[in-house]
């Protein structure tokens with residue numbers, strides 16, 4: 001009888017859960033509401049476990065077939081210890097050791113990592129980064145997150161802050177304050193929030209007549225509206241799109257000379273809303289990046305969408321147990 005991997009991708013409102021086989025093929029997926037009533041994390045993890053057990057028992061497998069449990073958490077994680085340092089969206093103010101809590105429920109290894117890292121691992125194994133050992137994934141959503149896979153493994157750094165690329169300072173004028181407490185982070189100029197920041201900053205300064213003027217005045221600008229207008233030829237929105245693209249291309253360029261990825265995978269809502277954005281990023285990236293570091297590197301769109309998290313959470317077990325043991 002074959003073995004299975006259990007996966008949980010914890011989000012602020014829902015937890016996506018899944019069962020995978022030894023080849024990281026997904027056998028089933030579903031989701032449960034996120035219980036944020038208990039700031040110790042115990043109740044949420046217990047709910048996840050109960051739901052996983054229920055689904056395993058309904059399948060052709062039993063809990064003794066489980067090779068390991070992989071968990072993605074929206075917050076800073078110490079991969080070595082399984083500690084999560086204050087997951088704001090879950091209202092965990094203190095350190096929660098997710099691995100220690102979860103190991104009370106099961107007899108198998110438990111791996112914990114942050115959601116951006118597991119999403120990158122998911123794309124590496126089953127998405128747009130398949131077949132490569134060096135993959136960078138950048139999530140362009142409300143914020144900007146990322147994960148770096150180097151030589152087949154997630155880059156964590158000495159305290160777990162590796163690949164926190166959203167807080168790379170690109171705006172030397174430091175025009176906008178970031179959630180992290182500093183200013184000028186790329187997240188403040190190249191995320192959905194960043195697009196709005198740039199629109200509000202530049203519009204009073206420029207003389208363009210924009211088709212989205214009514215949205216600007218009503219404070220209803222969205223990144224999608226800006227990219228759609230840019231596609232239709234709106235000069236102001238083209239200007240904004242180029243600014244945003246240049247920041248992201250600069251980030252991709254830095255990532256290329258540091259880790260030389262085969263694939264730079266762009267995901268998140270903004271990547272699907274803005275094909276014009278991705279084309280601009282590619283052009284600028286080719287212009288500014290050291291030639292040997294960009295040779296053979298492809299900038300591609302993410303393929304797994306919302307499933308990247310559970311795939312990558314299961315991927316933790318695949319990568320750090322099956323591949324390490326030489327089984328795969």
Ligand SMILES: [Zn+2]
Pocket residue numbers: 166167178179180181182183185187
């Ligand atoms: Zn920041």
